[in-house]
Structures are given as C-alpha cells and as structure tokens.
Amino acid sequence: MKLSNVPLRLATGAFILNSGLNKRNLPPEAAEGMQGMAANAIPQVNNLSPQAFGKALSTGEIALGAALLTPFVSSKLAGAALTGFGSGLVAMYLKTPGMTAEGSAFRPSQDGTAIAKDIWLVGAGLSLLISGLTPKRPIIGKVR
Structure with a gap:
C-alpha cells in the first residue's frame, strides 16, 4: 500500500465501518425505510x-470498512469496492x-444534500483504484 493512500483509507474505512456497526440492530421500521x-x-x-436487508447492509458496510482499514488488502481491490458502494449511493x-x-438532474434539494455528499466515496474509491x-x-524520466 502506498503511504499516500493511508489517510484516505483510514478516513473512509473508519466512517463506513462505524456506519455498519451502528446498523447491526436496526429497528424494523428503519430497515424498511432504508430498503x-x-x-x-x-x-x-x-x-x-x-x-x-438491514443485516446485509450492515454486514456489507462492516466488510467494506474492514477491507479499507486492512493494509494487506490492495488499494485496487479496496478502491473498486468503495467505488461500487459509493456509486450505489x-x-x-x-x-x-x-x-x-x-x-x-443533479443539484441536491434540501432533503437530498445528506445523500448527495456521498459522491466523495466515489472519488475516494476511484483515487484508490487508480493508485x-x-x-x-515513475517510468517516465527513468535513467538507465
């Protein structure tokens, strides 16, 4: 893992892991609303x-958050997973x-702002994937 990926993986991984852990015991009404x-x-x-659905969402978020926080999971794999998750949101x-x-078609309403901000997950995922x-x-300018 590149050192430059560490802050991005820590921030997104901790956020998503926490979100998944908080969804472990969703009340049925909350799970139904999210579904x-x-x-x-x-x-x-x-x-x-x-x-x-609530259990699958919680498990998926926990797995994604843990993958982002685990150094031996490649940035390519973690980035692809984060891009997919963010794209779904x-x-x-x-x-x-x-x-x-x-x-x-794109600008958020007052109600949509909280969800529209998840576009940062797509950007973070693509950054990790490209990295x-x-x-x-660098292969350009390499002296032999």
Missing part, C-alpha cells in the same frame, strides 16, 4: 425482508424523488 430508498436504485432489494440519490432540486493500477515508481 425503500435502496429499491429506487436497485429494485431487487425488495425481494428481501426488511430485516434481511449516488444512484439511490439520483433515483429517489425529491432528492434533487426542482429543474435539476492501485499505476506503477509505484
């Missing part, structure tokens, strides 16, 4: 019970009625 919003982007989540934001400002795909040493 309803997620179904706007991924309709297949409606095939799960709210309790199963952005898709949910874009497809949930009332999340974008009237007349805009993991690029060589550790």
